[in-house]
Amino acid sequence: MKRIGFLSFGHYQDVPGSKVLTASDALKQTIELAVAAEELGVDGAYVRVHHFAPQLASPFPLLAAMGARTSRIELGTGVIDMRYENPLYMAEDAAAADLISDGRLQLGLSRGSPETALQGYRSFGYRAPEGQTDADVAREKTAIFRAAIDQAGVAHADPAMTGGQTGLLAIEPQSPGLSRRIWWGSGSRATARWTAEQGMNLMSSTLLVEDTGVPFDELQAEQIQIFRDAWVEAGHDFEPRVSVSRSIIPLVTDEDRHFFGLRAQADSKDQVGRLEGTMARFGRSFIGEPDVIAEQLAADAAVQAADTVLVTVPNQLGVDFNASLLESIVKYVAPAAGWR
Template sequence: MSLREGVRTCRSIPAAPSTVNTQGSAPMPAAGQPLRKLGFLTIGLFDPAEPAAGHEATLEVIALGERLGFDSAWMRHRHLQHGISSPLTLLAAASQRTSRIELGTAVTPLGWENPLRLAEDLATVDLLSGGRLNPGLSVGPPMHYERVRDALYPDTADAEDFTYARLERLLDLVAGKPASDFSGTEGFEVFSSRVEPHSAGLRARMWYGGGSLRSAQWAGEHGMNFLTSSVVKAEDPDDPAPDFAAIQLAHVRAFRAAHPDGDRARVSQGLVVIPTDSATAAQREKYAEYVAKRTPRTATPQGPARMMFARDLVGPAEQIAAELHAHAAFREIDEVAFALPFTFEHEDYVQILTDIAGKLGPALGWRPAG
C-alpha cells in the first residue's frame, strides 16, 4: 500500500473500537501499578518523491491515536533522512486536528537548534495546542557532525557548546528568564526582555531523553521529566552479562532520587511493542522477521559506548503484558510511549495502534482517555 492509499485508509477508521474496555473491568497488572498514560512514538516516514503524502499520513495517525483514546503521540527528529525533520511544525498542524491528545518530541537533539529560537517555537506550538506540548530533548553534537558542520554552523562550528549548558539556556528561556537587557518602547514598537510568546505551564512539561546514569541524575536535578527508551548504556565494563531491565531500573531510581518530586517525578518508558491480535498472517510473518533481525543486537553491549538494546516485544497482547509485568523498570513507571517500528506500512501502524489501545492497554490496567 502506498502512503497516499494509507492516508485514505486511515480516514476511514472509525472511532475507538468496542474492544476497548471503558468500564475499567480489564484485568489489572499482576505487578506494579496500573498504566496511567498510554502513548506512542513515530518518525513519520515519507517517500522522497512524494513527501507531502507521508506528512499527511503521520497527521492522520496522530488523529487516529486520539480517536482510539491514547493519551499522547510523540515524534522523533530525523535530520537529512526520509523521516519528519521538523516535528514541531507537524505537531502545530496536529494541534489543529486534535483537541485532547498530548503532543511530544522524543527527542529533539538540541545540537541542531538555537535555544532562543527553539524557545519561541515551543511556546507558540504549546499555545496553539492549548497546553498539550511535551518537548523531549537531548544534548550532544549532531549526528555525523563532521559531515554537516559546515552547513549547520559554518562560522561557529568549533565554538558551539553541545553540553548540558545549552539545555540550561533553553530551560531558562522557556521559564521566562531574560533573553535581553532591554524592554520597553522604541519608536512605535514594544519590546520584551523575555522570549515571546510565553507559555506559563510549558517548563513543567519539559522532558529529557537519557540512556545513562548521569543523564538520569542531571534530568532529576534540573526538575525535568525523564524519557527512557529501548537504548541504555551498560557503563560497568566489568559486568560480563549486563541486564537491560536492571540498568533501566537504576536510571529510573537515580532520576527520582535526584528530583525534587521524588517518587512522584514523571518517567515515561519507550519500548517497541508489536501486538498481533488482529494482524493478518502476512503481517505476523513480517513482524516476526523484523524482530528476528533486530534481536541479535540485544544479547551484548554494542560498540565502544556499550549500548544495550531492549528486545522488541511481539505477539498477542496478553503475552506482551506478561513480559512487561516481568520487566523490572516497567513495574516502577505508569507512563509509556511505545515506539512504532520505523519501516512498516501504514496499514500495519493502524493495526498495531488499534491492538495497543484495544487489547494491550486494558491488559495493563489502562483506561482510554475521552
C-alpha cells in the same frame, strides 16, 4: 494506570512495500495517525527528530498541525537534538505550538544520537567552543531555552522603540506551564541523576549507553530509581514523569504475522555492542500473541517503574496498519498487562 503513546521516526523512502514515499507523506500521515490514535484512546503522539536523513526533521510545524487537528492527546518529541538548535527561536516555536494545542506539548530534548552527517550541527552554524564537548553545548542551549520559556529577560529593550522602557525583554509568545513539560532523553544512570537535578522529566529509550551485564529492563529500572531519588533530594515542587520506549507488535491479524511473525524469536533478546566508542545495551522487542506480550511487559521492571510507555511504530507501513497496531495494544495488551 499508564499513559500510552506512539513514537514515530517518520521514515520515508520510495521503495517497494513502503506507504510513505515522500517527506509530504511522512508529515501528513503522522498528523492522521495522531488523529486516529486520539480516537482510539491513546494518550500521546510523539515524533523523533533527525537531520540529514529521510526522516522527520523540523518538529514544530508538525506539532502545531497535530495540535490543530486534535483536542486531547499529548504531543511531543523524543527527542530534539539540541546541538542543532537556536534556543531562543526554538522557544518562540515551542510556545506557539503549545498555545495552538492548548498546553499539550511534552518536549523531549537531548545531546543527540549518532547521525548520518559528520558533525552535522556545524553546517547549521554551531560548533563547540574550545574546551567544551557536544554534551556541554547541548546542556548550555537547553538552559537558555528553558529560561526563555519561563519568561526570563534575554534582550535589552530599546527605549526609542518602547516608550522609554528599559531592562530586559522576554521572548513572545509565552505559554504558561510549558517549562514543567520539558523532558531529557537520558542514556545512562549518570545523566538520569543530572536530569533530576535540573528539574526535567526523564525520557529513556530502548538504548542505554552503558552496560553492567544485567538485563536491559533492570538496568533501566535502576536508572529510573536514581532519577527519582535525585528528584527528592533536589526538592523540586512538582511530581516528575518518566517515560520508556518499547517496540511492541501484537500478532493479531494475518498482516501482522506476515510482516513480523518471523521476527518474534529473532528480536526477543537484548543486544550488546559498541556505540561511539562505548559499550551500549539495546532493549529487546516484544512481538507475539497479545497475552504473551502482556505477560512479558508486566515482568519488565522499567516499564513497571515508568508512568508512560511510548510504542515505536513502523511508520512506513502506513496509518491504517499503525492504527490497528495501537488498537490491539489498547484493547488487548494494556488491560492484560495491568495498565488500564
